Amino acid sequence: MTFSETAENGQNGGLFLGLNNGEQNKDFSRYIEKGALEILLEVENYAEHPTQILNVRMESPAGHSMTYSLPEGFADNSQQSYTIPLNKLFTKADGQIDHVVLQNIEKALVIQPQPISDKHNLRNMSYKVGEVKLIWDYTPEA
Secondary structure (H helix, E strand, O other): OEEEOOOOOOOOOOEEEEOOOOOOOEOOHHHOOOOEEEEEEEEEEOOOOOOOOEEEEEEEOOEEOOOEEOOOOOOEOOOEEEEEEHHHHHEOOOOOEOHHHHOOEOEEEEEEEOOOOOOOOOOOOEEEEEEEEEEOOOOOOO
16 A cells, blocks of 8 residues: 655644444453564655654554654665564553553554654655554564
């Protein structure tokens, strides 16, 4: 799936992948210890985005997970995979797990360019999402 940004100066855009209409929100709490979100992504054009950083999170009606920033220039003109452990998305600054959001996921993937100022726009920025996986038993490479 290719997504092209069209936002004007100072406006932010993004891609949201949610549940089917009528489907109940999902509870990911049993996967917090070993679960991960894996994304296959290619950025065809960062255009005028000043930081070339994409942010990833999940959302629920009660709020959203912590925002995870991919490395600057990630997947620039090359298809790359990135894995984010779920505990990094749902552990708040105080070290506590945000169970309210974790138990009511409505949008399993939100990708947004890092917010911009009025001096910049997202026109012509485009990226492809090839695959999105929830891994239930993730072990990081050593």
